[in-house]
Amino acid sequence: xxxxxxxxxxxxxxxxxxxxxxxxxxxxxxxxxxxxxxxxxxxxxxxxxxxxxxxxxxxxxxxxxxxxxxxxxxxxxxxxxxxxxxxxxxxxxxxxxxxxxxxxxxxxxxxxxxxxxxxxxxxxxxxxxxxxxxxxxxxxxxxxxxxxxxxxxxxxxxxxxxxxxxxxxxxxxxxxxxxxxxxxxxxxxxxxxxxxxxxxxxxxxxxxxxxxxxxxxxxxxxxxxxxxxxxxxxxxxxxxxxxxxxxxxxxxxxxxxxxxxxxxxxxxxxxxxxxxxxxxxxxxxxxxxxxxxxxxxxxxxxxxxxxxxxxxxxxxxxxxxxxxxxxxxxxxxxxxxxxxxxxxxxxxxxxxxxxxxxxxxxxxxxxxxxxxxxxxxxxxxxxxxxxxxxxxxxxxxxxxxxxxxxxxxxxxxxxxxxxxxxxxxx
Numbered sequence: 001x002x003x004x005x006x007x008x009x010x011x012x013x014x015x016x017x018x019x020x021x022x023x024x025x026x027x028x029x030x031x032x033x034x035x036x037x038x039x040x041x042x043x044x045x046x047x048x049x050x051x052x053x054x055x056x057x058x059x060x061x062x063x064x065x066x067x068x069x070x071x072x073x074x075x076x077x078x079x080x081x082x083x084x085x086x087x088x089x090x091x092x093x094x095x096x097x098x099x100x101x102x103x104x105x106x107x108x109x110x111x112x113x114x115x116x117x118x119x120x121x122x123x124x125x126x127x128x129x130x131x132x133x134x135x136x137x138x139x140x141x142x143x144x145x146x147x148x149x150x151x152x153x154x155x156x157x158x159x160x161x162x163x164x165x166x167x168x169x170x171x172x173x174x175x176x177x178x179x180x181x182x183x184x185x186x187x188x189x190x191x192x193x194x195x196x197x198x199x200x201x202x203x204x205x206x207x208x209x210x211x212x213x214x215x216x217x218x219x220x221x222x223x224x225x226x227x228x229x230x231x232x233x234x235x236x237x238x239x240x241x242x243x244x245x246x247x248x249x250x251x252x253x254x255x256x257x258x259x260x261x262x263x264x265x266x267x268x269x270x271x272x273x274x275x276x277x278x279x280x281x282x283x284x285x286x287x288x289x290x291x292x293x294x295x296x297x298x299x300x301x302x303x304x305x306x307x308x309x310x311x312x313x314x315x316x317x318x319x320x321x322x323x324x325x326x327x328x329x330x331x332x333x334x335x336x337x338x339x340x341x342x343x344x345x346x347x348x349x350x351x352x353x354x355x356x357x358x359x360x361x362x363x364x365x366x367x368x369x370x371x372x373x374x375x376x377x378x379x380x381x382x383x384x385x386x387x388x389x390x391x392x393x394x395x396x397x398x399x400x401x402x403x404x405x406x407x408x409x410x411x412x413x414x415x416x417x418x419x420x421x422x423x424x425x426x
Contacts, residue, residue: 066107121403229402231255248369
């Protein structure tokens with residue numbers, strides 16, 4: 001494993017390389033984010049799996065609940081709920097959480113078991129990688145960062161494999177649902193490849209490479225655009241069915257959820273709003289056009305406006321959050337160049353947001369990345385035509401959190417993929 005370009009510790013792990021196999025790639029992320037249950041004409045086994053998923057999702061959103069409360073919220077009968085809960089318990093997915101305190105006969109409360117099953121999210125940014133582990137309850141179990149030469153796909157895949165093994169090692173008591181990779185560019189979940197201009201990647205076989213380096217099955221691996229996954233994380237935190245997530249990074253990309261569904265577009269390029277031309281006579285963009293929105297509000301443009309090249313905020317070894325802390329301090333002290341950059345960026349951001357709000361009419365636009373870190377200057381509370389503008393509470397971690405949550409959808413969609421614990425009935 002080559003390591004001159006990646007700053008990371010080595011692990012004494014034997015890597016099993018798989019031969020390339022033909023796989024039919026699917027992702028449940030494209031299904032309605034709130035859709036559960038199965039039609040009554042479905043086969044009994046499929047209906048049972050769907051009802052298990054319905055109970056698991058109900059507990060995730062509203063638990064702990066009693067059997068009667070679960071029946072009322074899910075629309076299933078209490079006679080149906082009881083054996084289904086037993087199946088979830090046999091898989092270690094739920095646990096007892098006391099009894100109800102309402103009048104009448106007390107009922108046993110059940111809730112999702114913390115740490116029972118985890119999803120691993122891997123995120124790639126220019127010069128930096130991250131790993132996030134969350135469980136079905138949404139609890140964060142692990143968040144790690146590493147620096148790396150991300151222009152070399154092989155180095156990146158080596159390091160992502162290391163981060164995956166570290167996550168599996170550091171959370172050994174949990175089962176794992178899957179691994180999802182978030183990339184700042186065009187990702188094709190159907191082929192497992194990614195193209196990212198900022199990383200100088202073109203159709204990199206991300207999932208084949210990760211499977212070969214870790215020995216993990218391809219069926220549990222997925223890849224998607226970072227903004228899409230960040231939108232998923234925001235929707236999970238607050239289920240708004242018409243939502244746009246706008247990432248404030250070197251790329252300005254949007255994740256669009258309409259009617260509870262992720263909007264991908266014809267070639268997985270929906271949400272590429274950073275290349276809307278807002279000033280035809282403006283600065284040249286890396287895409288070949290002039291005056292793209294990204295040249296006005298992208299992180300590179302903002303840092304260039306806020307500080308000279310030799311300034312520490314341009315240090316690639318500083319994490320984005322550290323750079324924002326420096327700039328926030330300067331803005332609070334009234335440093336003229338920082339404030340001027342913030343005011344110009346806020347004006348350009350407002351112009352583009354008005355276009356996005358008018359075109360898509362979402363209920364909410366969530367601003368992430370550095371937009372959220374400097375929200376006191378960049379996020380306006382005034383809505384556009386009924387569209388609320390808010391700052392992400394997840395900041396620069398939204399893509400990684402969304403990737404970990406997306407990896408868990410395999411279990412949320414079909415809890416029977418989790419094996420029955422030894423010594424319990426099937």
